[in-house]
Amino acid sequence: MSHEYDLVVIGTGTAAMVVSMRVRAAGWRVAVVDSRPFGGTCALRGCDPKKMLIGGASAVDHARRMRGKGVVGEARIDWGELIRFKRSLTDPVPTKNEVRYAEKGIEAFKGVARFVGPASVEVEGAGRLEAKRVVIATGAEPARLGIPGEEHLLDNEGFMALERLPPRIAMVGGGYVAAEFSHIAARAGAQVTILQHGERLLKQFDPDIVSWAMASFRELGVDVRVGASVEGVEKTAGGFRARGVAGGAPFAVEADAVLHAAGRVPALGSLDLAAAGVEVERGRLKLNEFLQSVSNPAVYAAGDAAAVGPPLTPVSSHDAKAVAANLLQGNHQRPDYRGVPSVAFTLPPIAAVGLSEAEARARGLKFRMKSDLVPTWFSARQAAEKVYGYKVLVDEATDLVLGAHLVGPHVDEVINLFALAIRHGLTAEDLKTTMFAYPTGASDIGYML
Ligand SMILES: Cc1cc2nc3c(=O)[nH]c(=O)nc-3n(C[C@H](O)[C@H](O)[C@H](O)COP(=O)(O)OP(=O)(O)OC[C@H]3O[C@@H](n4cnc5c(N)ncnc54)[C@H](O)[C@@H]3O)c2cc1C
């Protein structure tokens, strides 16, 4: 059976939802395809469920910090209950999505999609979809590590589906996933070991900010091993063993579960891109500045699959808006990644936007920088939080904010104000002269500039 459309979108995550809705609103005949429950990574396996687990961890963390300061009693996580709470939000998502597509007149197909021609897509079990244009919005998947025993690794989805929390968890890698999931698991009672082959955790963030944040990992009892490269995972009688090399010496860590926290790559493997003449270079689609395939003008990409901007939800949405505009009015919109804020939802959170100190120096910019560890500020003391620090870079000549790097209470929200300043050209003086409600995290901004 063959179906004809103006646009077929592969995926139903953030990027797919935004592009398909926009193009459909302009009257195009649109179909979406997904091999998995509709909704994508952020809503089902990433940001949202993770933030719900962080919510539980945060309640326990705050109660513990306030012990002896007016709060009594032992708050603790009931893992099974927390997972059920998470499901109460995630379980309805696929059906809601299906209803939404149907209401808008977008046809939805379930199955693995693969190209069988320049703009022809075969959906396993559902037939062939012929289109004028195809958008690849297939997201990302855990990178293959090429190590023996890789099949034993639990991924982010598996971790957040666990009915019982394993008592000992080893994490391979030391980026966002390890940082966030270690804070959740350790506060829920697990013994966590992070095995990171880089020289520090969270290399996407400022080194000073991360070094200040490490106090919270130490206090939690998370065993962070840097310079530790995992070379294999073995099944043992009681669980698993992650083994590798650190500082030239072999190591082995026994655990009840080993988590893949070692990076994600664009999910392109099942698409048979060669059948559509879509070129790929080192695992990435070759795209022009309009997010269009350089070798097949019928094909565009957005979000984690495009891998042009950082792999974050707001970027997927932003890419999708650019692609929709280019589909509807011809190529004219380039994605603009200035001032993309990013947060690692540890407790307290770590946040960044704009240029790092190293990038600003490498560009030869003349800037003033204010940076300090400030646990004595009211925002930290009222929350009994020991970790609070900032680093803010401001251009000498223009007074524009170049970058902000924060760790501490409320910084996951405060970073958005710096993002606003960077994206819309507000100066440090503009921020300083804004009246922020007091006492809030934002009311500290004036002191950071
Ligand atoms: C654990 C975790 C936590 C995260 N937390 C955050 C956060 O706090 N903030 C943030 O901004 N970002 C976060 N991210 C990143 C964010 O989730 C992604 O950047 C975003 O979801 C990507 O959206 P997308 O639409 O590009 O792809 P996805 O949402 O991944 O959608 C891709 C869809 O394509 C489908 N698909 C793939 N191949 C095929 C095929 N051949 N046929 C049919 N369907 C196919 C998949 O099943 C999937 O549903 C997190 C990621 C992870 C893993």
Ligand SMILES: NC(=O)c1ccc[n+]([C@@H]2O[C@H](COP(=O)([O-])OP(=O)(O)OC[C@H]3O[C@@H](n4cnc5c(N)ncnc54)[C@H](O)[C@@H]3O)[C@@H](O)[C@H]2O)c1
């Ligand atoms: N809060 C958020 O926005 C958020 C949260 C989770 C995930 N994400 C997204 O998902 C992506 C994937 O997250 P992630 O944490 O898996 O990847 P990551 O890229 O953040 O970190 C992976 C780390 O694993 C290390 N590593 C790789 N192979 C290793 C090995 N064999 N042994 C030891 N260390 C190894 C790498 O050096 C790297 O530092 C991120 O890029 C991010 O964009 C975002």
